[in-house]
Amino acid sequence: MILPSPSALARTPRLLASTRACSSASRPRPTKRATSSAPYVARSTASSSSSLFTSSSSCLACQSPSSSLRQIRSFHRTAKVNETTAKVNETQFSQIAKIAEARAKERVDLMASVSEEDSQSDSVSKSKRLRVLEPLAEAWKEYQDLEEAIADSLPLLKDPDPSMREMASSEIKSLRSSLNVLLSTTLPTLLLPPSTESELSCIVELKSGSGGDEAALFASELMAMYIRYASLQGWKVSIMEESRMGNASEGLRDAQLEIKGAGAYGKLRWESGVHRVQRVPATEKAGRTHTSTMAVMVMPISENVDVDDLSYIDEKDVKMEFYRSSGAGGQHVNKTESAVRLTHLPTKLSVGCQQGRSQHANRSLAWTMLRAKIYAQRLAQKLEKDRIERKSQIPGMERGDKIRTWNFPQDRVTDHRKPISMSNLPSIISGDTLDDLLYEIGEYHLGLRLEAMLGGDEYDG
Structure with missing residues (x-):
């Protein structure tokens, strides 16, 4: 393997930092769900409405060590009911991104509207809504950071140094994998939190x-x-x-x-x-x-x-x-x-x-x-x-x-x-x-x- 030159490394401090931060984000870890030892055979003939997601019970993006996703992991710890995870396909990524962006903007507007003059009922209502939107806003920030990191890494594919091009290509692949996890699993799940009655x-x-x-x-x-x-x-x-x-x-x-x-x-x-x-x-x-x-x-x-x-x-x-x-x-x-x-x-x-x-x-x-x-x-x-x-x-x-x-x-x-x-x-x-x-x-x-x-x-x- 050809090692990058010191000058090339100096040009890409962000690339190396993001490599360390995201390397484990794309490595899914198996999760255990309590089942009986008695075997059963599931034969599903699901309709098209149920083909939008898989039976995975873990949120892959929650396994990232990034500190900006701590609240997402906390959300999944509290959302214990059924531990179901929504998942969409690539054709719906743009729709998910638009909805997530709108909800993130809703949180910003809601925070701006909080006032000491609010009635007790209004204050409680806004507080509940902000708690629901907070992990989604964190995930949306992670999505924006990944897109920005990909945009910063694309020019390095034309770098004259072969080792730098190889590193940039590997990094972009890892970043896009993390981005796909956010769009296909994390954001859809956060957009559909459990109902307030689920824990009753x-x-x-x-x-x-x-x-x-x-x-x-x-x-x-x-x-x-x-x-x-x-x-x-x-x-x-x-x-x-x-x-x-x-x-x-x-x-x-x-x-x-x-x-x-x-x-x-x-x-x-x-x-x-x-x-x-x-x-x-x-x-x-x-x-x-x-x-x-x-x-x-x-x-x-x-x-x-x-x-x-x-x-x-x-x-x-x-x-x-x-x-x-x-x-x-x-x-x-x-x-x-x-x-x-x-x-x-x-x-x-x-x-x-x-x-x-x-x-x-x-x-x-x-x-x-x-x-x-x-x-x-x-x-x-x-x-x-x-x-x-x-x-x-x-x-x-x-x-x-x-x-x-x-x-x-x-x-x-x-x-x-x-x-x-x-x-x-x-x-x-x-x-x-x-x-x-x-x-x-x-x-x-x-x-x-x-x-x-x-x-x-x-x-x-």
């Missing part, structure tokens, strides 16, 4: 649908799956309401689970919809495969509710009733009016709770359930107002309205939204590898958000 706890409501006893048995199995999955995630689970078919050992008619833990709603929100099961029931003597359905609705729990929140309820709009509990529990629950029913008069939504032994405990649970239902209804109205053509979380209870099929004879779980199929159904329904399926669906919805953003719309799927 949630309520999971289950209802058996078409199929009679078999549907109820499957609903019971899915409830056990969610309880098991929540325990693996370190979340706390409590059964708020439960109604079974006959005695406690038989199928589940409907139930409501309260799952408390950071990121519970962000992960389980993709479970909302109708689940279809295909299998041979234990009572089937002819060996025929039956098809049944059950529905799941996942709603976030907001602990601190502000007036502007979707889950806010004015107590004056709620009718509260007390009645005696039914079922097991002894004379205390059967002879005292400990059960609580809340009715939101403007929407006619009603919830009842009789799980606790005290009226105070049931009232608290009922308010949590009512706020979750109000939130789900208002969110659907908001999305419709924004002209987002989406169906409600549970469009119907018929077999054709499914989001997922659990096919026991073929040992296959198929999600019809992406669509994607995975084998080893027992491992998934036990909760051990459910996280892998939720990860794939999370990436699919991130792709929809990215596609909508590039098209000039908003999508909060």
